[in-house]
Amino acid sequence: MKAKNAQQKYGKTRSPTLEDVAREAGLSPMTVSRALNNPHLVRATTVEKVKKAIAVTGYIPNLLAGGLASRRSKLIAVVVPQINNNMFVDTVQAISDQLAKRGYHMLLCVSGYTEDKESEIVSAILSRRPDGIVLTGIQHSPQMKRIILSSELPVVEIWDLTPTPLDMLVGFSHEKIGNKIAKYLYKKGYRKFGLIWTEDKRAVVRKKGITDTLAKNKVKPLAEATVPLPATLSLGREGLCHLLDSGNKPDAVICSSDTLAQGAIIEASHRGLRVPQDIAIMGFGDLDFSRHNVPSISTVKIDRWRIGIDAANMLADKIEGAELNDVVIDIGFELIEREST
């Protein structure tokens, strides 16, 4: 026996439920539910009745209840170290757009750049029972790996590459990028290298790619300016100051992002140094300004939108039980030579 008159028990005005719609339409709640979620199982005239009743009652479905009952939340959690980062934000936008097309909502969480914080956040996320998760990067604490794996949730790691992802992956090889940058600059004749670099894990891998390749050619970078996150123009300027004031002028400066490179170029101009004649400067990311900058900035281009679209689709496909072609997608990268080198 239902206690229909205990409705207001917990205070607040109750919003209309399936049952209200059903009563209005002269149907059972279950039929209304079907009319909404599987209209093909319901007679067309019945669907019409339901639509009218919904309009009359102002019914809005309750996905908390629906998710609880069906064990599917239509929610995807996305974890990025930072939102206001010129690199990630395009990927996030792409994920959001693609998820919307496929009927999912995005829970966006910011982890910062530390493993323990990410672990905490993932626990909190799981309590929302998302249907899938997007994680930035492939380095996670053992604790978090355990939690994620035992949740048996579809996961896509992005912005990095490994043959052994937690589940699925869309990204590219930071090490190979480092190799390519080093090879490119070495071939151009540069020998005295300076670095302006942030300390996030993926940037560090790119640096390793660079130094490894240089080492093969018996070259060791002269100096490195380490800058904190997030990277800004000012930090690029300061970074170059640091490198120049240390006495040994490099002939090429490699920056961990285009933003730092732009800052370095500005500082170089201020000091009367011509780029690239006196000092070459290389970035990473191919941000919007890079090809317009004077001089235009040599860089590495990543298809940031592709990452988001593929990640969203992989998740949605897996959730919906579709066959997956590949569990790991390497979207590659492209070194773009411009005026600054």
Place this chain on the structure above:
Amino acid sequence: MKAKNAQQKYGKTRSPTLEDVAREAGLSPMTVSRALNNPHLVRATTVEKVKKAIAVTGYIPNLLAGGLASRRSKLIAVVVPQINNNMFVDTVQAISDQLAKRGYHMLLCVSGYTEDKESEIVSAILSRRPDGIVLTGIQHSPQMKRIILSSELPVVEIWDLTPTPLDMLVGFSHEKIGNKIAKYLYKKGYRKFGLIWTEDKRAVVRKKGITDTLAKNKVKPLAEATVPLPATLSLGREGLCHLLDSGNKPDAVICSSDTLAQGAIIEASHRGLRVPQDIAIMGFGDLDFSRHNVPSISTVKIDRWRIGIDAANMLADKIEGAELNDVVIDIGFELIEREST
């Protein structure tokens, strides 16, 4: 009588519940729930027992169930026209950070720049039963206003100003910004104005502020280049081309964003025009690059983080029943004079 052996009825491996933890700890589910949500109501030794049992079972709370029962989801929905927009993204990051501090998650939705899409999205959002909503702007379709108001949910509108918000508001006056820009440039002696402008509603209001003030001084802009969203450097360049090629060279070009201004400056340099001697260029937003650009860009500064922090706090305060000082917060703006004018 509970049907404990019907657990696996719907397939999938069931994750541990409060009841599992309770059994492990030798307590009732209700006590476990309290130990988690109101530990001060529970004896310290009992809390310890619960913690151990949670560790043993690997329990992760189910906020779908919790939200359904308590009618509070600890979820805030944020609707922005675009994520990958240098202006909004900082506000979104600030909202996310501040919400996290106060124990909420952020559901982030992208509306684009059309009213009807926003209305659809808000309906979808409400089905998640968020505890509050952040909306960008103050112009909404009547239909959406009805839906929002009848939901009786705390709402904060941001990035604009009106004495009559739906509920609460954090923003600033676009019209006053337009007035101030026009007054400033007029005072500097400029008389022949060109505009490079996007068509979003708030930018249009700023433009009206400009033209109104100019009209008072018997000045009418020479020409306007309208560019699509999102604004990019290229569009700024093209915009200036458009203005210059129309024959009547302006002595000052006002852009609806710093990005467009930067593009216009680049194009001016390419054409051998000195900024500001031959042509002055003004932006909006005070983005990171604006003060470093050569020449540095005169602009209007908005405290984008403040908007996010205040919006998050207002919502959390209202949800938690705290007293609100003001329902409308005008965070103001600052015109920053630099080299480009």
Place this chain on the structure above:
DNA sequence: TTGTACGCGTTATCAT
């Protein structure tokens, strides 16, 4: 301080 009973709004399952 802890426990019992029940409802939150929906969907899965089975029956008709």
Place this chain on the structure above:
DNA sequence: ATGATAACGCGTACAA
């Protein structure tokens, strides 16, 4: 094609 019933996992209200 539609309906009846029983979960889904938790918190509210009240009892002990």
